[in-house]
Amino acid sequence: MKPDDRDSSSRSLALSTRLFLATACLCLLAVLGWGFLSIPLPQAGLRDAVNAQIGISGVSNPVTAVLLNFRAYDTLLELAVLLVAVLGVWSLGRATPTPRPPGPVLISFAGILLPLLILVAAYLLWLGAHAPGGAFQAGALLGAVAVLLHLIGRDTAWLPPMGLRLIFVSGTAVFLAIGMAVTSAGRAFLEYPPAFAGILILAIEATATVAIGAILGALYVGGSPGSTRRRPDDKVLGA
């Protein structure tokens, strides 16, 4: 921050430019607002199309049906985006270690919170089939578990070096494998047989939840653990 201050103030805009920009933004606001108000609102959209097909989707929550069945391709690529993001973060360098050791309050609080978070994540994952919930909500909670573990100094060093990488890839890999496997029965890519759709979606969501949680935790840590060269440190953290 300190060396940048002078630099950024010299780069900040003059008052006249700022006023021009503000005027331009107000015009943009007016145009977008007018555009929004001219949409005929309430719109059914694709609601009726989803409702007509939901019986064969394997779940009864329409949002989960869209995410994991009707538009499963989007969700598959979304998991791939997460994977690419963590690849990018890891390739930008090592994580900086947490600056100070955790206090006793944080450690005992984490002891209460961690099992609760995992339990609620499992509940949300199960709930997703028939009510709002699902892999991403549950994965976000597992991400919080990973962040807490990082903050109390219990990192993932107890995993074998390949373990974390396998977990990262597992979400995309299982999704892709199931999507490909159904094509052997003459169906399209990701077109689940209706009789097994429910269990296939649950399998995809369960692995995706763990992968999302692990990836979100790794994104928070913000760098690769560097397990090959910092072996002694890692052992201290994991002990």
Add this chain to the structure above:
Amino acid sequence: MTTSVLYGLTGIALFVLGFYGLIAYAELLRKILAVNIMGGGVFMVLVAVAYPGSDSQPDPVPHAMVLTGIVVAISAMALALTLSRRVNKRSDE
């Protein structure tokens, strides 16, 4: 009806606010936050369009798109933050 108009216009206001912040400030962190606010505005507009009133079921497709969008936004923001830290470290040296 009025609920979705209120939410939609608020979303558009957030989008424009974020757009202003993106251009007006030079610091990378502010730019990243501004893009995030723009994204939040877009999500609000999508949810508002999907809301038909309290007495009927909303359109699930925009909801699914917003969920996907949130995850993509988080990934992009994490990568951008790591990149900006790297840039700051480089310019300190």
